[in-house]
Amino acid sequence: SLLLSVSGALSDDELSKIKFLCRDRIPKRRQEGLRSGAELFDVLLEQQHIADHDLAFLRALLQHIHRADLVERLRRFEEQEQPGAAPGDEPDEQEQRGVAIAVICDHVGREWKKLLRQLGMSEVKLDRIEAAHRFNLYEQLVQGLREWQKSKGKDAKVADLIKALRGCHLNLVADLVEE
Numbered sequence: 001s002l003l004l005s006v007s008g009a010l011s012d013d014e015l016s017k018i019k020f021l022c023r024d025r026i027p028k029r030r031q032e033g034l035r036s037g038a039e040l041f042d043v044l045l046e047q048q049h050i051a052d053h054d055l056a057f058l059r060a061l062l063q064h065i066h067r068a069d070l071v072e073r074l075r076r077f078e079e080q081e082q083p084g085a086a087p088g089d090e091p092d093e094q095e096q097r098g099v100a101i102a103v104i105c106d107h108v109g110r111e112w113k114k115l116l117r118q119l120g121m122s123e124v125k126l127d128r129i130e131a132a133h134r135f136n137l138y139e140q141l142v143q144g145l146r147e148w149q150k151s152k153g154k155d156a157k158v159a160d161l162i163k164a165l166r167g168c169h170l171n172l173v174a175d176l177v178e179e
Contacts, residue, residue: 007037
């Protein structure tokens with residue numbers, strides 16, 4: 001409902017500006033078919049650039065088009081979604097997975113395909129990711145891990161990432177993830 005309300009508040013000109021800002025994340029051909037903010041947000045959700053728990057990318061887009069009112073709407077939504085969160089709470093699996101993926105992306109380079117094969121990703125998906133981000137190793141790994149996470153859903157565990165890293169003899173990275 002938040003995304004629908006933001007979509008409804010965007011003018012055609014603002015939607016065009018946001019699509020321009022997303023040009024490195026959504027191919028031009030796919031952007032041409034997007035006629036509303038809701039359709040654009042659907043693609044961003046699908047590609048995991050925005051999520052229920054992570055609206056930072058959407059916030060940045062809205063800031064770039066100078067829509068402080070919509071940024072404020074996001075802020076209020078996020079405050080409502082996190083009632084009573086205590087500072088000493090242990091991070092849940094989702095937060096741990098996000099941190100683990102960030103560490104992996106910072107420390108795994110050319111071995112990204114080997115890692116994703118170890119996680120069970122098909123060669124077809126690996127080839128698609130490589131073709132979509134031909135000269136950007138970091139983005140290839142990010143997209144690969146997002147794809148793995150999407151395919152596993154709630155069964156995507158940090159322990160699986162650590163096991164796969166160790167299976168690829170990337171023990172230093174596995175140790176960093178455990179920390």
